[in-house]
Amino acid sequence: MNNIKSKKNINHLKCFICGGAFCYLFSQKDFIYFISKKYFDLYECDSCKLVKILPEPTLDEIKSFYPKNYYVHNVDYEKSFIGWLYNCSIDASLNKHYKVPQPNLFYFFLAQFLKNLVVGAPLYPPKANGRFLDIGCGYGYWVERLQSHGWIAQGIDIMGKPSERIVIADFLEYEYEEKFEFIRMSGVLEHVIAPEKFIEKIGSLLLNNDSICQISIPQTDSFGYKYFKEDWIGFEVPRHLHSFNIDNLSVLFERYNMRIVDVSYNTSGGAFIHQLSLKWKMRFVVKLWVFFYFLFIPIDLLLKKMKKSVDVTLTVKKI
Numbered sequence: 545m546n547n548i549k550s551k552k553n554i555n556h557l558k559c560f561i562c563g564g565a566f567c568y569l570f571s572q573k574d575f576i577y578f579i580s581k582k583y584f585d586l587y588e589c590d591s592c593k594l595v596k597i598l599p600e601p602t603l604d605e606i607k608s609f610y611p612k613n614y615y616v617h618n619v620d621y622e623k624s625f626i627g628w629l630y631n632c633s634i635d636a637s638l639n640k641h642y643k644v645p646q647p648n649l650f651y652f653f654l655a656q657f658l659k660n661l662v663v664g665a666p667l668y669p670p671k672a673n674g675r676f677l678d679i680g681c682g683y684g685y686w687v688e689r690l691q692s693h694g695w696i697a698q699g700i701d702i703m704g705k706p707s708e709r710i711v712i713a714d715f716l717e718y719e720y721e722e723k724f725e726f727i728r729m730s731g732v733l734e735h736v737i738a739p740e741k742f743i744e745k746i747g748s749l750l751l752n753n754d755s756i757c758q759i760s761i762p763q764t765d766s767f768g769y770k771y772f773k774e775d776w777i778g779f780e781v782p783r784h785l786h787s788f789n790i791d792n793l794s795v796l797f798e799r800y801n802m803r804i805v806d807v808s809y810n811t812s813g814g815a816f817i818h819q820l821s822l823k824w825k826m827r828f829v830v831k832l833w834v835f836f837y838f839l840f841i842p843i844d845l846l847l848k849k850m851k852k853s854v855d856v857t858l859t860v861k862k863i
């Protein structure tokens with residue numbers, strides 16, 4: 545639904561990636577957490593196809609967009625059956641890659657089928673200084689796991705509980721004394737006001753040319769966006785301030801002397817189920833999550849093959 549009245553004159557604004565002009569796409573409100581009924585205007589760069597909320601919300605507005613139970617900080621998820629199964633699968637997969645004996649047969653079989661489940665984390669022991677950084681680490685899920693597999697792991701998040709290995713601070717403000725062999729940033733870049741500053745800082749924190757940063761984002765060049773358009777879950781209005789594709793991000797990385805060396809198209813069955821439950825108000829879909837998840841596996845794998853998945857993980861190195 546378009547909200548014509550809210551369109552602002554943004555002709556003076558240029559795309560921070562390519563300098564292109566922004567064209568109005570549509571207006572949308574928060575249909576996931578229903579934080580407010582306000583419509584936000586989304587614009588697309590006429591050249592590189594970056595999608596951006598304009599006018600830019602202020603920092604105080606952005607903070608108000610996040611519910612207390614925002615999923616990355618929701619430890620309750622781990623107590624659910626799905627959370628338990630997911631954790632077992634991740635641990636089994638990590639054990640297999642790190643050649644750690646599985647605790648039981650259940651883990652052994654999980655690892656056989658799901659050994660490629662882990663994306664956005666190193667699947668090998670440290671080769672250089674062994675430092676791992678998770679930007680937007682939430683409650684430290686990956687920090688704890690990588691620490692137990694031989695990495696010197698630390699995380700940073702703008703909110704949450706600090707701990708021995710987790711700093712609560714603005715990544716752009718925080719000064720690191722060390723560089724990192726592996727940097728993970730999953731589901732963060734689309735949320736931040738200045739993505740280019742994040743990429744520049746990541747470039748400065750990579751230890752050497754073999755060091756890796758893996759960044760996961762929802763990509764606009766996906767089947768989901770083509771089909772659902774303004775209702776696409778990947779926009780997550782208003783929390784996603786920008787929506788990228790691989791080509792425009794590639795331009796941004798090259799500006800800061802990095803390049804994308806690999807792209808992983810991730811299975812996104814969970815996103816599909818959530819999308820259906822929202823688009824057609826099919827709440828029962830969420831209740832039958834496991835059933836629908838397995839039903840979607842063939843579609844998910846097809847989208848992965850076609851490189852049209854919602855979520856992608858980019859492997860980036862310094863040039």
Ligand SMILES: [Zn+2]
Pocket residue numbers: 559560561562563564589590591592593594
């Ligand atoms: Zn552009």
